[in-house]
Amino acid sequence: MPYRAQDIVPISEARARLTELSDEVVAGSEKLLTKNGAAYVAIVDAKKLDYYHALEEEHANLVLLTEAEIGLRELLAGRRVSSADLATVLAD
Template sequence: MRASDVVPISEARARLTELAEEVVGTGAEKILTKNGASYVAIVDARKLDYYHVLEEEHACLVLLDDAEVGLRQVLEGQTVAEDELKRLLAE
C-alpha cells in the first residue's frame, strides 16, 4: 500500500470517480480516513466477491475441523450420557 492509497474522506468526495477508476484499473485498494483514522475502503467489487468466497471457505474448513475433532472423540470413547448433555446445555 502506498501513501497515495490513503485518502481523507473529505478529499474522496471530490475525487470519487477518479479513485474508483484507479481501484478498478490497478487493483489497489483505497483506504479512506476520517479524523486521521482508517474509516472505510474502496475495493474492486470482483475482489470483494473473492474475499467473500474465501471467508465462506474458511468457515467451512473450521466446521470440518470441528467435525473431525468430534469424530475422533467419539472413536476414542469420549462421550457423555444424554442426561449429562442436557444438563450441560441447560447451563
C-alpha cells in the same frame, strides 16, 4: 498489500474524488479512507470483494470440517457425553 501514501485518502476528500478513486481501484489499487486521521473503510474492486467472500466461506467450511473431525475422533475414542450432561452444559 501495503498501502502507498496516495492510497490513503481522507473521507472528506474521497467524496469529491469518488469517480477518480473508483477508476484507480478498478485499475488495481486499493484505497483506504480515513476519518479523523484513522482508518475507516476501504474501497476495493468488486471482483476482489467477491473473492474475499468466497475465501471467507471456504475458511468457515474448513473450520466446521475440523470441528466435525475432532468430534468424530472423540466419539471413536469412546469419549461421550450423556444427554443430561449436554443439557446442563448448554443451559449455562
